[in-house]
Amino acid sequence: MFSGLFDLPWWGYVVATLVMTHITIASVTIYLHRHQAHRALDLHVIPSHFFRLWLWLTTGMVTKEWAAIHRKHHAKCETPEDPHSPQQLGINRVLWGGVLLYVKESRNAETMERYGHGTPDDWIERHIYTPGQKLGIVVMLAVDILCFGIWPGVLIWGVQMIWIPFWAAGVINGIGHFWGYRNFECADASRNIVPWGILIGGEELHNNHHAFATSAKLSARWYEFDIGWAYICMLAAIGLARVKKVLPKPRFAEAKPVVDLDMLHAVITHRYDVARRYMGSLQSIYREELAKLRGSLDTQQVSALKRWFARDGEVRAQDRASIEAALTQSKRLQTIYAMRRDLTAVWERSNATREQLVRDLQDWCHRAEASGIAQLQEFSLRLRRYAV
Numbered sequence: 001m002f003s004g005l006f007d008l009p010w011w012g013y014v015v016a017t018l019v020m021t022h023i024t025i026a027s028v029t030i031y032l033h034r035h036q037a038h039r040a041l042d043l044h045v046i047p048s049h050f051f052r053l054w055l056w057l058t059t060g061m062v063t064k065e066w067a068a069i070h071r072k073h074h075a076k077c078e079t080p081e082d083p084h085s086p087q088q089l090g091i092n093r094v095l096w097g098g099v100l101l102y103v104k105e106s107r108n109a110e111t112m113e114r115y116g117h118g119t120p121d122d123w124i125e126r127h128i129y130t131p132g133q134k135l136g137i138v139v140m141l142a143v144d145i146l147c148f149g150i151w152p153g154v155l156i157w158g159v160q161m162i163w164i165p166f167w168a169a170g171v172i173n174g175i176g177h178f179w180g181y182r183n184f185e186c187a188d189a190s191r192n193i194v195p196w197g198i199l200i201g202g203e204e205l206h207n208n209h210h211a212f213a214t215s216a217k218l219s220a221r222w223y224e225f226d227i228g229w230a231y232i233c234m235l236a237a238i239g240l241a242r243v244k245k246v247l248p249k250p251r252f253a254e255a256k257p258v259v260d261l262d263m264l265h266a267v268i269t270h271r272y273d274v275a276r277r278y279m280g281s282l283q284s285i286y287r288e289e290l291a292k293l294r295g296s297l298d299t300q301q302v303s304a305l306k307r308w309f310a311r312d313g314e315v316r317a318q319d320r321a322s323i324e325a326a327l328t329q330s331k332r333l334q335t336i337y338a339m340r341r342d343l344t345a346v347w348e349r350s351n352a353t354r355e356q357l358v359r360d361l362q363d364w365c366h367r368a369e370a371s372g373i374a375q376l377q378e379f380s381l382r383l384r385r386y387a388v
Contacts, residue, residue: 004149029201040216056136068116098169176206184211202226266386
């Protein structure tokens with residue numbers, strides 16, 4: 001029986017499998033996700049076409065389909081139109097059947113037309129990769145058998161074929177919107193699965209990605225690691241990649257006495273930092289008021305208030321009634337709640353002009369400084385220091 005070009009010990013086949021599946025993961029996160037779907041970086045033709053070729057061999061995925069489905073996921077996240085939301089479809093269906101949801105959406109001509117723009121449309125894409133997507137995985141089977149022998153080759157090929165459907169279509173799309181921790185209270189249910197993005201190329205940091213979708217870097221905290229970003233840095237160092245955007249880091253300057261467009265832009269850019277620092281600056285008031293109200297609040301109201309502060313002021317729909325009932329008993333908490341809502345409106349009002357938003361932000365600062373609450377006054381001064 002043919003034993004292949006490489007006669008390896010058992011652990012050698014394991015290493016070879018892990019290396020090849022990791023290359024596939026890197027191809028998905030760097031090429032399909034960060035480069036094609038979000039344009040967070042530009043890639044030189046050499047790595048770009050290598051990734052296309054490797055994905056054709058190991059997944060049979062079409063770039064236009066992947067990018068279009070992922071862009072629709074961001075545009076319709078956690079709604080009935082989201083192609084793979086566990087909040088809508090259930091965790092088991094997405095985790096174990098994510099690839100079927102992908103195939104179903106890939107047949108939606110409207111999705112391809114609306115969200116598939118800007119993806120490769122050259123001769124090789126039109127004549128080989130797209131019409132021959134199944135041919136690629138057959139070629140990969142032949143290569144695996146040639147290199148490793150019949151049974152090891154077939155087994156390695158089988159692992160390659162299920163790697164992306166499980167880890168990307170299942171785990172990231174499923175668990176990444178169901179379980180884990182959140183650095184940023186964005187509108188969807190995205191979670192960071194673990195802080196070390198190695199096995200799935202950095203995609204484990206899914207909440208960070210949804211907060212800053214066009215960032216080429218997915219890690220946001222000092223203890224987080226994004227191996228995909230490390231590879232991008234290596235490519236950039238030798239001139240094969242150019243990073244276009246990364247997560248913004250807050251900058252501060254002298255406090256501005258009058259709100260202008262630059263300050264508005266800085267506040268909107270750093271809105272997650274603003275929200276986190278706003279609630280953090282008011283922790284002492286929260287603790288004082290909660291201590292006063294404990295005897296008059298029920299367990300549900302106390303829990304809702306705790307979640308409100310833990311979520312940087314974001315209110316779950318199911319907590320709204322409990323929070324509003326609790327707030328009737330505390331003037332200071334009412335003020336904090338109303339001011340948080342009005343501050344959020346500055347970056348959520350999509351139908352307002354820039355001039356109107358500048359006036360709204362200026363009015364917010366004036367009200368905070370006239371509130372008589374020292375922590376609000378201090379935060380307003382800090383808000384005036386945000387810089388582009």
